[in-house]
Amino acid sequence: MKPADKRAYDKDYANAKKTGKPFFPYAIFKDTIIAGLTVVSIIVLAIVVKVEVGEPVNPATTDFVPRPEWYFYFAFELLKIFANQDVLTPVIMATFMVPNIMIILLVVWPFIDRGPERRIWKRPFAMGLVVIVTGMLCYLTYLGAQTPAGVAKGGLPVSGLDEEATKGMAVYIANGCGSCHMVAGVGAPGPGPDLTNEGAKGWDNAKMVAWLKAPKAPMPSYASLSPADLEALATFVNGLGTKYK
Amino acid sequence: MTTKDIGPKNAVQKGAEGTIDYVDERTGVKTGTRWFLFRNIPAGTSWFQTLGFTAMVVFGMQAITGIILAMYYVPDTRGGAYESIQRITEEVTWGWLVRGMHKWGASVMIIIVFLHMARVFIWGAYKYPRELTWVTGAMLLLLTMFMGLTGYLLVWDQKAYWATVVAVNIFASAPIVGPYIGDILRAGPEFGPSTLSRFYSIHMLVIPAGIATFIGLHLYFIVRLGISEPPWSKRRLRIERDEEDARRKAARERAKELPGAVNYPATWPAKAEEAAR
Ligand code: HEM
Numbered sequence: 001m002k003p004a005d006k007r008a009y010d011k012d013y014a015n016a017k018k019t020g021k022p023f024f025p026y027a028i029f030k031d032t033i034i035a036g037l038t039v040v041s042i043i044v045l046a047i048v049v050k051v052e053v054g055e056p057v058n059p060a061t062t063d064f065v066p067r068p069e070w071y072f073y074f075a076f077e078l079l080k081i082f083a084n085q086d087v088l089t090p091v092i093m094a095t096f097m098v099p100n101i102m103i104i105l106l107v108v109w110p111f112i113d114r115g116p117e118r119r120i121w122k123r124p125f126a127m128g129l130v131v132i133v134t135g136m137l138c139y140l141t142y143l144g145a146q147t148p149a150g151v152a153k154g155g156l157p158v159s160g161l162d163e164e165a166t167k168g169m170a171v172y173i174a175n176g177c178g179s180c181h182m183v184a185g186v187g188a189p190g191p192g193p194d195l196t197n198e199g200a201k202g203w204d205n206a207k208m209v210a211w212l213k214a215p216k217a218p219m220p221s222y223a224s225l226s227p228a229d230l231e232a233l234a235t236f237v238n239g240l241g242t243k244y245k
Numbered sequence: 246m247t248t249k250d251i252g253p254k255n256a257v258q259k260g261a262e263g264t265i266d267y268v269d270e271r272t273g274v275k276t277g278t279r280w281f282l283f284r285n286i287p288a289g290t291s292w293f294q295t296l297g298f299t300a301m302v303v304f305g306m307q308a309i310t311g312i313i314l315a316m317y318y319v320p321d322t323r324g325g326a327y328e329s330i331q332r333i334t335e336e337v338t339w340g341w342l343v344r345g346m347h348k349w350g351a352s353v354m355i356i357i358v359f360l361h362m363a364r365v366f367i368w369g370a371y372k373y374p375r376e377l378t379w380v381t382g383a384m385l386l387l388l389t390m391f392m393g394l395t396g397y398l399l400v401w402d403q404k405a406y407w408a409t410v411v412a413v414n415i416f417a418s419a420p421i422v423g424p425y426i427g428d429i430l431r432a433g434p435e436f437g438p439s440t441l442s443r444f445y446s447i448h449m450l451v452i453p454a455g456i457a458t459f460i461g462l463h464l465y466f467i468v469r470l471g472i473s474e475p476p477w478s479k480r481r482l483r484i485e486r487d488e489e490d491a492r493r494k495a496a497r498e499r500a501k502e503l504p505g506a507v508n509y510p511a512t513w514p515a516k517a518e519e520a521a522r
Contacts, residue, residue: 001372001373005373006373006374009373009374010374012484013287013471013473013474015480016287016288016474016478016480017285017286017287017471018285019287019288019480020285020286020287020288021285021286021288022282022283022284022285022286023281023282023283023284023285023286024282024283026286026290027286027290027294027472028282030290030292030294030295031295031298031299033295034292034295034296034298034299035295035298035299035301035302035303038299038302038303038353038357039302039303039306041353042303042306042346042349042350042353043342043346045345045349045353046342046345046346046348046349047342047345049345049349050341050345051334051341051344051345051348052334053327053330053331053334053335053400053402054400054402054403054404054405055402055403056327056401056402056403057322057327057401057402057403057405057406067407067408067411068397068408068409068411068412068415069393069394069397069408069412070352071352071355071390071393072390072393072394072412072415075412075415076411076415079415079418096418096419096420096423103383103387106383106386107380107383107384109366109371109379110371110372110375110376110379110380111376113369113371113372114372114373115372116372116373117369118368118369118370118372118473118476119476119477120367120368120476120477123369126366126367126369127367130363130366130367134363176407216418218411218414218415218417218418219414220407220410220411220414221434221435223435
């Protein structure tokens with residue numbers, strides 16, 4: 001804003017104040033109504049949709065899809081979108097670049113948009129931005145809410161399993177690997193890579209067990225599984241696409 | 246500054262007024278409160294301008310319900326955290342309600358803060374002189390999200406545990422600083438007992454202190470600069486109409502002053518308008 005614009009605004013605002021109304025009771029009246037309604041709705045929600053106590057923590061199993069609270073769904077979905085593309089080291093894009101650019105833009109926005117115009121219909125660019133960003137956040141949150149709850153509960157369409165691999169598949173299903181990985185089209189399309197052909201990489205079981213114990217984030221560590229389960233899981237995953245199809 | 250009584254006053258009233266005057270002489274609260282409450286704001290402030298206050302009230306509610314929960318909660322992973330949540334939900338009188346309000350309050354607060362921000366953005370209320378009000382507000386948004394992240398784990402059930410594992414891993418996958426952030430949040434490479442107490446202390450001491458500080462700054466700016474006027478307030482619309490009229494009038498005058506320029510295209514709109522009158 002140019003100094004002249006600033007002075008014009010100050011003068012205009014001083015006028016608005018002079019012809020205005022006192023904060024109490026005019027603003028306080030509306031504030032109290034809306035805040036009161038909000039608190040009442042929270043109490044009603046708390047009464048109608050009662051909180052539950054879930055199952056106690058057991059780091060060794062996840063029999064459901066691990067996913068964050070709804071207000072982080074958008075970050076999780078971003079991760080999935082970028083995870084399957086190998087350009088620009090995807091995970092970095094999703095978890096670092098995109099959110100940080102958004103946060104920085106959020107903080108410095110008033111120093112970017114400094115024009116004196118405040119009328120809504122005269123700021124099409126800013127309004128377009130509101131619609132796009134809000135729409136995107138809503139859509140990503142909606143996608144996050146859509147992720148099927150129990151991915152691959154009934155087993156995976158993989159044949160040729162021996163005893164060890166059958167056990168490994170059970171461990172795979174019980175631990176929610178399917179919420180981040182896909183095998184033969186079953187499971188979530190990200191953020192982890194498709195494991196249908198994982199066997200083709202030719203890892204041995206020791207290497208796979210080491211990975212499962214200390215994987216790269218965002219994949220969680222499975223170090224708390226029993227050694228037998230880890231071994232079975234490694235056998236299963238290492239045979240995908242080669243022995244078990 | 247003692248009150249000048251007309252007729253007798255009862256002793257209680259006199260005592261109360263005396264006390265208030267005594268405190269006011271030393272602190273200025275009475276003057277300050279009066280200045281705060283009866284300062285003018287632009288006429289025609291809108292219902293959309295109640296959202297910031299509402300966010301503040303919900304934060305206050307979260308603080309109160311949170312303090313009550315903290316009276317019963319035990320941040321111990323080896324038998325304690327989960328059990329104390331169970332006790333709050335199933336045994337403590339009204340415990341389920343307090344926990345329910347705290348849980349719903351968290352989601353509602355995020356929605357309200359987002360709507361408040363949308364209102365400020367759409368109105369251009371972040372423009373001069375309110376840029377720093379916006380910056381403190383942005384900090385409040387981030388802190389509120391962090392509140393949600395650190396609070397969710399405390400329930401210590403399967404869903405909460407895995408949700409937080411995934412959320413922390415999202416942070417940890419950032420380059421360079423990511424692994425360090427992960428280690429700091431987890432208090433080590435793995436989720437465990439220290440993770441829970443760390444989250445507990447961040448959730449109930451560090452972030453609330455941050456939010457309270459930034460709300461203080463935010464309010465200071467708002468009171469100092471005044472709340473902005475709706476861009477479509479009656480007063481603004483009148484000014485814009487007057488400006489528009491003045492502009493047209495000037496154009497008409499100019500058209501008249503150009504005798505030979507009857508067919509000068511720039512004057513046509515003004516002429517047409519005149520003819521239409
Ligand atoms: C805990 C969160 C927050 C609280 C308690 C809060 C509180 C308030 C209050 C009470 C007002 C007075 C007017 C109104 O109610 O609309 C206000 C105005 C304002 N807020 Fe916030 N706010 C929060 C978050 C934010 C965020 C996230 C932003 C933007 C990034 C923001 C930017 C502003 C600005 C620029 C104003 C001045 C608007 C004007 O003068 O019209 N605030 N805030």
